[in-house]
Amino acid sequence: MSSTPEAILAQLQAAGSAYAEKKPGAREQLLNLGYALVSSVELPSEAIQRMGWAEPAKAAHCRIAVELKLFESLKESGHQGISAKELAAKTGADEVLISRTLKHLAATNVVAETGTDKYIATDLSNALTEPRFRDGIIYTYDVAGPSFRHLPEYLKSINYTLPTQLTDGPFQAAHKTQLPFFAWLDQNPPYLEKFNNYMGAYRAGKPSWVDPGFYPVNERLAEGFDGSAGDGVLLVDVGGGLGHDLEDLKKKHPSLPGKLILQDRAEVISTVSGSNVFEAKAHDFFTPQPVKEARAYYLHSVLHDWGDEDCVRILEQLKPAIKRGYSKLLLNEIIVPDRNPTWPVTSMDQLVFILGAMRERTEAHWRKILDQAGFKIAKIYNYEMGSESLIEAELV
Structure with missing residues (x-):
């Protein structure tokens, strides 16, 4: 794949036509090219900003929104939308905190902003009210997230050798346990339920082996x-x-x-x-x-x-x-x-x-x-x- 913006734009046009014709793989190709286009035009300083705090903030604010049921409130508000003040009254959270949370989620296309401190749901935020997707936010942030956040520190502590044991790896170091991942889930039933629910959501909308044209x-x-x-x-x-x-x-x-x-x-x-x-x-x-x-x-x-x-x-x-x-x-x-x-x-x-x-x-x-x-x-x-x-x- 060529890395110049001009070449990627040309490929995007072709992929867009294929997507409109509902050709297999066109959606996935659009995603790949979209990420490639961003990488080809963003500055190094912007890349660090995106990786260092824009994306982590987005993940954290989605976790907060799930906890406060903000996505449910947005969905219930319909086309009229809802203000940060109204959301603060419903949740008991600080109005300024709600406003700043939703502004970042709007800037990162999770929700939409229709006026000064007034917000409306998107297809994505509506999906995050479904138990399987909502549980995905909780599982990935609470369970997988700490392991990623502590990975550099952990690998440095073992002199960058390759972990290969189920009971001695990044997960155990982050969660301070000697249990393998699935045994830990068994002892933490709320996360076991969320993990199982999310396994259905992880594959939702993606090609399945039972689809026509995949496996006969x-x-x-x-x-x-x-x-x-x-x-x-x-x-x-x-x-x-x-x-x-x-x-x-x-x-x-x-x-x-x-x-x-x-x-x-x-x-x-x-x-x-x-x-x-x-x-x-x-x-x-x-x-x-x-x-x-x-x-x-x-x-x-x-x-x-x-x-x-x-x-x-x-x-x-x-x-x-x-x-x-x-x-x-x-x-x-x-x-x-x-x-x-x-x-x-x-x-x-x-x-x-x-x-x-x-x-x-x-x-x-x-x-x-x-x-x-x-x-x-x-x-x-x-x-x-x-x-x-x-x-x-x-x-x-």
Whole structure:
């Protein structure tokens, strides 16, 4: 990608036309070019200002707005909007504080300002009233945020060696705990709930493996399905959280045959509401898979939370359950390109690094892990400019 503003503007025009035609990957390309344009025209002093305090202030003020339900008040005010004075009266917060908070959120396009100290909601601020997005603000600021803010200090303290242990990394240093990330969540139920809610929001609006043109669901799963095998189970979502992926699968492919099974830790399954789409069962994926001979075993963003040896252990627990020539292993994961990965890919690599001292993997890395576990890749499916891929594998 050329770095001159003129070249980027020309590419933006082409990407804009593709976006208008609803071509796959056009939205993501517009995002990449938009960030590239900003980087090409801002001064070094402006870059430091943006990174050093404009973006941190935006994140902090969003967290405050969530706490004070400012986004809800803006949404309720409709097209008329609401003043800082009225918001102060509703929340009990200082009027000047409210005004300065919302001015920065307006300047950074989270809300809009319609007059002197009068504000109106935007599509973004309205979205932040939804529990899944609201919980995303809380989780990223309260849980992930401290790990990022303390990362330089932590790496300096260990002489810039590479952390690789789940129990000894940036997260533990920031939160002053010896617990791995997920064990810490289990002991902090409010954050466990927010994390699980946000996992559905993180992927909202992004290309999904169940979308047309991504993975041929009917061809690869429905066709050839044997209702007499594996107690009639079509797909087991291993470590599937609250079942967002299964809900999406059934919504977009309502005529799929067979049962859908959701598995996760007991602490997570206990929070799953009743569903007529799937059966929810507690299961530790480090123990043998109890559902035998299902058509597919699906893991979404599970293995990126674990080191290579643990990934092999998890996959080996599936092998005895798999029916050779029938069952498929589906891994929905990021595959880091060898060159020029996009910021959603690199930022997720950084997130798993600070939370679990883990990493996102290249195709070669995935092939090595699968080979060690006794699997081979049948095909890799992806979406143009999409962050995630679907690896279909089978027993060697």
